[in-house]
Amino acid sequence: MSDAFDVAAAREHFPALQQDQVFLDNAGGSQTLDAVIESITQYLSRTNVQLGASYRTGTLSNAKYEQGYQAAARYINAGRDEIVLGGSTTQLFMNLASALQLPEGAEIVLSKMEHEANVKPWLFLADRLKLTVKWWAAPKPELKLTPENLKPLLGPKVKFVACTHVSNILGGIHDVKAIADVVHEAGALFCVDGVSFAPHRQVDVKAFGVDFYAFSWYKVYGPHMAVLYASNAAQQHVKPLPHYFNPTKTLEDKLGFAASNYENVQCIPNIVAYLAGKSDAMAAHEAKLQGILLDFLNARDDISVLGSTSADPAVRVATISFVVEGRNSREVVEQADKVSNFGIRWGHFYSKRLCDEVLGLEPEGVVRVSMVHYNTEEEIRGLVEVLKEILS
Ligand SMILES: Cc1ncc(COP(=O)(O)O)c(C=O)c1O
16 A cells, blocks of 8 residues: 555645644545535536526536536446436435335345445335345444355345445445345345445445445535446336436436536536545555554553454544443543544434444444544544543
């Protein structure tokens, strides 16, 4: 892995970082690139007209929107016709769940390690098509979803499996390619929530071998918008939902509902240009950040890191959650708020089944520190000092 990441130069691209606040809730939402802010301002100032028109400004607007779609598709190694951009990952999964066709009497496998965005739509699907739901959970302490712990749930009736690439609480990276292989061997479709993976590593839907994949650009340095991928083959199972007179060829036609916000779509080339070629260096930098925090957390007898305690960037991303013995997570965060400008969070982060049923946590859930490439080693050392102070 290249080690040549210039964090100071990266920070220059984020206006929000020029203020007195350390952003460590990046898994909730990242800060926005300057080029994105500028692009949206320009679009709304000069080219904000209804798409499809033939007059001069209309053609400019059409071209910008199309360039956004093309850039998003290329970025994840998908075809232009295999993606749809929309308001949020939750919304796009709900659109898919409204359109997916599975045979009567089929079974679906859902993981308990998920943000509810990758559960509720499939429960809705199961209700709509009268399917049986089977639950998948990984054993403690690693809490890693693997082909081995999935296999006992697979069988000829299973037609759909959904899981996360990275849990927004645990941070461990699941080997989705290996899981995709066993799902496909069993004759099922595989849907992956990439929301907590995409801010940290390059997405390549073809290399992952998935049928459906989604993530949210507002956590990848862009505006509030998400992308859903469905392979051309998997789209055969998607019943198009547009008005009767509109086309039904691409995934955008099938599930878009005219909901790809223009100014957001057209700014995607700016995000992609910023990220180009930086993935390995960003991962190496984040590995240092997670190493600093994990060294401290792992050394404390009164602190339990949830999931893997490894700082290896092949094992995890820089989203780290922990609980402190005898201390409520909310109180820990509120104390940090009182004495510092470190923006960390407590809670279940919508992964409620994981927190309640798998981890058996109190309602206040975990303390979560979620770092990205623009955080500095100095910031994380500073956070460790704050934690030492409030947990003394
Ligand atoms: C892992 C994960 N999946 C899905 C979502 C939902 O994303 P969206 O807000 O775009 O619906 C989130 C949001 O926090 C998340 O962390």
